[in-house]
Amino acid sequence: MPELNMEGNLPKQQCQPVTTAIEKDDLVIPIIDFGPFLHGTPADKHEVAMSVVHAFKTSGFLYLKDHGVPPSVVSHVFSSSARFFARPQGQKDSLCWTTPQANRGYVKTGQEKLSTVDDVPAASGDARSIPDLKETMEIGREGVDGLPNRWPDHLDAEGQDFKAVMLSFFDMCKALHTEVMRAIALGMHLPEHYFDSYVDAGDNNLRLLHYPAVDKSVFKSNPLQVRAGEHSDYGSITLLFQDGCGGLQVRSPRGTFVDAVPVADTVVVNAGDLLARWSNETIKSTRHRVVEPPKVVDGEDDSSGVYPDRYSIAYFCNPNNDQLIEAIPGTYGEDIRPLKYPGITAGDYLVQRLTATY
Numbered sequence: 001m002p003e004l005n006m007e008g009n010l011p012k013q014q015c016q017p018v019t020t021a022i023e024k025d026d027l028v029i030p031i032i033d034f035g036p037f038l039h040g041t042p043a044d045k046h047e048v049a050m051s052v053v054h055a056f057k058t059s060g061f062l063y064l065k066d067h068g069v070p071p072s073v074v075s076h077v078f079s080s081s082a083r084f085f086a087r088p089q090g091q092k093d094s095l096c097w098t099t100p101q102a103n104r105g106y107v108k109t110g111q112e113k114l115s116t117v118d119d120v121p122a123a124s125g126d127a128r129s130i131p132d133l134k135e136t137m138e139i140g141r142e143g144v145d146g147l148p149n150r151w152p153d154h155l156d157a158e159g160q161d162f163k164a165v166m167l168s169f170f171d172m173c174k175a176l177h178t179e180v181m182r183a184i185a186l187g188m189h190l191p192e193h194y195f196d197s198y199v200d201a202g203d204n205n206l207r208l209l210h211y212p213a214v215d216k217s218v219f220k221s222n223p224l225q226v227r228a229g230e231h232s233d234y235g236s237i238t239l240l241f242q243d244g245c246g247g248l249q250v251r252s253p254r255g256t257f258v259d260a261v262p263v264a265d266t267v268v269v270n271a272g273d274l275l276a277r278w279s280n281e282t283i284k285s286t287r288h289r290v291v292e293p294p295k296v297v298d299g300e301d302d303s304s305g306v307y308p309d310r311y312s313i314a315y316f317c318n319p320n321n322d323q324l325i326e327a328i329p330g331t332y333g334e335d336i337r338p339l340k341y342p343g344i345t346a347g348d349y350l351v352q353r354l355t356a357t358y
């Protein structure tokens with residue numbers, strides 16, 4: 001077995017030549033072409049896999065292009081999502097989110113509290129009193145006994161179309177999760193299919209997000225106001241599709257927030273806390289947040305007018321609920337690094353985290 005480099009400093013020549021999307025304050029987020037992983041030779045796959053793992057071990061974030069989910073599908077999901085959020089509030093409330101165990105349904109503005117109390121200076125009071133400026137629709141694995149998705153299909157034909165569009169997209173993202181896990185396996189010197197049986201159930205969560213248009217003055221008058229508070233994601237990886245609006249920021253190793261600008265036809269992929277734990281903290285789950293769009297022109301007057309609506313689609317991938325997550329082979333040992341965590345069932349871990357959030 002080749003020697004593992006726990007710091008993520010893989011020899012350059014093993015990696016695919018990659019374009020850098022973001023490079024600021026020691027945060028480097030590459031754009032990785034996933035086509036050669038999906039369709040290439042074993043050597044191509046290996047190169048892509050090394051690049052993917054290198055990114056997860058350094059910034060915890062990467063952009064994937066040629067990822068296999070057609071742009072036409074993504075834009076259809078965005079328009080279905082926008083039509084859903086444009087429904088009367090009463091209809092959306094009738095589909096409301098109920099429990100962390102179910103984690104399905106509509107979440108109105110202020111219901112999810114991502115910012116933690118530590119995120120603001122003590123003098124500023126409790127960050128939990130600053131609600132995120134967003135509403136979401138959470139869709140889980142279809143067909144789980146006792147945990148039905150909250151579809152609008154009984155409302156009208158558009159609601160039926162919404163269900164069909166989301167179910168099909170859910171499956172495409174599930175397939176992409178499996179492929180990214182295969183890349184991680186190869187990049188960590190494990191057999192390509194090592195994680196397949198860990199993720200085959202598709203216990204994932206499709207979250208549609210809508211950040212309503214907001215007066216620019218809201219951010220000016222309250223410097224702590226954000227669209228989504230700083231957090232890390234909980235699961236294995238997140239597939240994040242952004243519109244062109246901007247506002248996503250990632251914490252750099254220097255502690256600053258760096259804009260992760262939208263790059264057309266890519267999906268942002270970031271590692272979640274459970275993958276970091278699973279990798280014995282060799283992979284990074286990096287904190288991020290959503291704020292108002294970055295200024296286009298320096299010195300631009302941002303006190304008048306509104307920032308437009310922003311839509312994004314986050315597909316939170318998880319290991320199967322019943323899988324015991326113990327450190328990945330090769331990530332711990334006497335000569336490498338100590339084992340940091342006991343095993344935990346993926347489902348238990350996620351319910352614990354969701355319970356603290358809602």
Ligand SMILES: O=C(O)CCC(=O)C(=O)O
Nearest residue numbers: 209228233248290312314
């Ligand atoms: O809307 C975004 O771009 C990010 C959302 C996010 O990070 C989340 O929901 O976990």
Ligand SMILES: [Fe+2]
Nearest residue numbers: 231232233288
């Ligand atoms: Fe997130």
